[in-house]
Amino acid sequence: MSMVSSSRLLLAITVAASVVLGFLGVLYLLASAMEPMRLWVGIILIGIALVLVAFVSKSLVKPPPITVHWSPSGAVKLEELKCPSCSAPLRIENPSVTRVVCQYCGRTIEIVEEPKW
Numbered sequence: 380m381s382m383v384s385s386s387r388l389l390l391a392i393t394v395a396a397s398v399v400l401g402f403l404g405v406l407y408l409l410a411s412a413m414e415p416m417r418l419w420v421g422i423i424l425i426g427i428a429l430v431l432v433a434f435v436s437k438s439l440v441k442p443p444p445i446t447v448h449w450s451p452s453g454a455v456k457l458e459e460l461k462c463p464s465c466s467a468p469l470r471i472e473n474p475s476v477t478r479v480v481c482q483y484c485g486r487t488i489e490i491v492e493e494p495k496w
């Protein structure tokens with residue numbers, strides 16, 4: 380399983396869990412007239428659902444990747460690539476990789492090969 384599909388699966392599970400928890404929380408709130416303890420259970424369930432929703436929306440709203448142009452045959456070496464956002468050195472294990480996530484600021488940097496000739 381690739382990283383992208385597993386994170387999407389996690390996202391889907393989180394969305395489903397927040398929907399179920401929120402629904403249960405509303406049910407508990409509606410049933411709280413019978414038993415006051417249910418009010419707290421409902422509030423806690425809705426609170427967890429809101430936290431999950433906030434987590435999902437945070438992971439969905441990602442800054443657009445920064446594009447870095449480099450020449451594979453030119454003077455710029457892979458090891459000299461720096462993050463355009465925080466100018467931290469970027470570690471690239473695989474030369475064929477087109478995207479790298481900065482370990483310092485977490486931004487996605489898109490690497491575009493651009494021959495100079």
Ligand SMILES: [Zn+2]
Nearest residue numbers: 462465481484
């Ligand atoms: Zn950075």
